[in-house]
Amino acid sequence: MNPAALLALEWLATAVVLLDRALRVKYVNPAAEALFATSRKTILEQAFPELFADSSALAGLLHQAIREERGFADQDLVLVPSGQEPLHLDCIVTPVDLPQAALLLELRPIDQRLRIEREEQRMTQHRANRELIRNLAHEIKNPLGGLRGSAQLLERELDRPSLREYTRVIIKEADRLQALMDRLLTPHRPPIHVPMNIHEVCERVRSLILAEFPEGVRVERDYDVGLPEFRGDPEQLIQAVLNIARNAAQAILGARSHPGSGLRDDGEVVLRTRIARRVTLARRFHKLALELQVVDNGPGIPAEIRDQIFYPLVSGREGGTGLGLTLAQTFVQQHEGVVECESQPGRTCFRIVLPLR
Numbered sequence: 001m002n003p004a005a006l007l008a009l010e011w012l013a014t015a016v017v018l019l020d021r022a023l024r025v026k027y028v029n030p031a032a033e034a035l036f037a038t039s040r041k042t043i044l045e046q047a048f049p050e051l052f053a054d055s056s057a058l059a060g061l062l063h064q065a066i067r068e069e070r071g072f073a074d075q076d077l078v079l080v081p082s083g084q085e086p087l088h089l090d091c092i093v094t095p096v097d098l099p100q101a102a103l104l105l106e107l108r109p110i111d112q113r114l115r116i117e118r119e120e121q122r123m124t125q126h127r128a129n130r131e132l133i134r135n136l137a138h139e140i141k142n143p144l145g146g147l148r149g150s151a152q153l154l155e156r157e158l159d160r161p162s163l164r165e166y167t168r169v170i171i172k173e174a175d176r177l178q179a180l181m182d183r184l185l186t187p188h189r190p191p192i193h194v195p196m197n198i199h200e201v202c203e204r205v206r207s208l209i210l211a212e213f214p215e216g217v218r219v220e221r222d223y224d225v226g227l228p229e230f231r232g233d234p235e236q237l238i239q240a241v242l243n244i245a246r247n248a249a250q251a252i253l254g255a256r257s258h259p260g261s262g263l264r265d266d267g268e269v270v271l272r273t274r275i276a277r278r279v280t281l282a283r284r285f286h287k288l289a290l291e292l293q294v295v296d297n298g299p300g301i302p303a304e305i306r307d308q309i310f311y312p313l314v315s316g317r318e319g320g321t322g323l324g325l326t327l328a329q330t331f332v333q334q335h336e337g338v339v340e341c342e343s344q345p346g347r348t349c350f351r352i353v354l355p356l357r
């Protein structure tokens with residue numbers, strides 16, 4: 001490399017890392033050393049993904065970028081250097097053709113304020129949407145009652161059974177709409193907080209999922225049994241986690257029914273619990289939080305809807321109403337927590353983070 005260019009890299013504020021085809025670190029600039037709080041000497045020649053916890057998905061993406069000679073950008077990449085706090089990064093990955101290196105990584109920490117602003121924007125949007133939908137549901141529910149009642153009265157007056165088929169259709173469809181509206185209107189019950197354990201929630205969800213999907217999905221547990229009790233609404237949290245885990249199982253089975261989806265592994269959903277320290281949730285700082293991950297090895301969330309899955313009525317599934325995640329998010333927010341999601345083919349991870357106090 002031209003010596004002036006190399007020197008410029010040394011001065012750059014953006015962290016730069018060069019990797020070879022085996023993802024071994026060939027170069028890091030001082031900004032990257034500072035970012036990972038390590039020295040060049042320690043990380044040169046190390047496999048880059050192995051510097052971080054839980055990074056098999058990252059390794060997959062980097063290998064893919066090399067194989068397909070196609071870069072990518074990630075707006076909120078989370079890397080957890082071992083023994084350190086998670087890093088939230090804007091990341092650009094570019095394949096390069098250098099004598100020793102095949103991949104160039106540019107990494108810039110996302111400033112905490114920006115992250116909080118993004119999260120807040122999402123929450124405001126979510127609240128506004130929910131309010132709109134609720135109002136709409138109310139408006140639909142009222143005339144629906146009249147419609148159904150009239151169809152019933154009409155049915156009594158009809159003497160030809162063939163005509164009754166029409167009133168049956170009206171009544172059946174009115175009932176279907178009614179059920180949908182009821183689901184749209186449920187979340188307003190205030191949570192009833194009692195002392196509880198997160199693993200009761202996990203175990204309930206696990207048995208419900210195994211009962212609903214008796215074939216083709218394993219549900220593994222990876223619990224931190226030392227997690228303390230906390231105050232929460234068990235019914236709401238079970239419903240939230242169940243909606244997320246059910247999506248995972250449905251995605252796995254949906255992909256299986258499409259041969260050629262490229263899925264090799266057995267369908268697996270992992271329920272993982274961990275303690276999280278020093279987190280900011282919805283603008284408030286918490287020393288301790290509880291993290292529940294639902295990870296599946298299904299096909300991933302379709303790219304077209306990835307940014308909208310928490311909005312009501314957004315569904316990528318035939319027959320889906322698009323309410324499961326909206327409800328899950330509402331229930332978790334009522335516990336002052338957040339739901340986050342990361343997804344790529346082969347690994348989708350939903351994280352529920354609940355403050356502990």
Ligand SMILES: Nc1ncnc2c1ncn2[C@@H]1O[C@H](COP(=O)(O)OP(=O)(O)OP(=O)(O)O)[C@@H](O)[C@H]1O
Binds near residue numbers: 348
């Ligand atoms: N683990 C996952 N893997 C792949 N896609 C997912 C996953 N979780 C959610 N999705 C996608 O997000 C969409 C929205 O999910 P959501 O639970 O809100 O609605 P739904 O499952 O379509 O309908 P409902 O839950 O109301 O019956 C799903 O339709 C699916 O396309």
Ligand SMILES: [Mg+2]
Binds near residue numbers: 246
């Ligand atoms: Mg769902």
